[in-house]
Amino acid sequence: QVQLVESGGGLVQPGGSLRLSCAASGSEFSSHVMRWYRQAPGKQREWVALITSGGSTNYADSVKGRFTISRDNVKNTVYLQMNSLTPEDTAVYYCNTIRSGTSYWGQGTQVTVSS
Numbered sequence: 001q002v003q004l005v006e007s008g009g010g011l012v013q014p015g016g017s018l019r020l021s022c023a024a025s026g027s028e029f030s031s032h033v034m035r036w037y038r039q040a041p042g043k044q045r046e047w048v049a050l051i052t053s054g055g056s057t058n059y060a061d062s063v064k065g066r067f068t069i070s071r072d073n074v075k076n077t078v079y080l081q082m083n084s085l086t087p088e089d090t091a092v093y094y095c096n097t098i099r100s101g102t103s104y105w106g107q108g109t110q111v112t113v114s115s
Helices: none
Strands: 006-007 010-013 018-022 032-037 048-050 057-059 067-072 077-082 089-098 102-105 109-113
Touching: 006 057, 006 089, 018 032, 018 089, 018 109, 032 067, 032 077, 048 067, 048 077
Parallel strands: 010 109
Antiparallel strands: 006 018, 018 077, 032 048, 032 089, 048 057, 067 077, 089 102, 089 109
């Protein structure tokens, strides 16, 4: 069983920055891919970024160059640094991992970009 707890969301002005965190329980955190998704009001959940066990990263085109995913395998935590935020980044952000074919999600953290 894996529990994921996101934090760090909030209200930020356009052009601002936020850093999200996702703390994972359980063992073998370092061995698994971690992902961030987001879901805006009235839209489907979309993938944002991933980081492999080896630290390789990949990003959705919409956030490439603005967001950075990283992980701390000692703290069992994955981060999403978000810069140059726009109102289109407003969404609930979720972290995700898959273990033995089961997909685990956190409760999400709200990010609102507004002046």
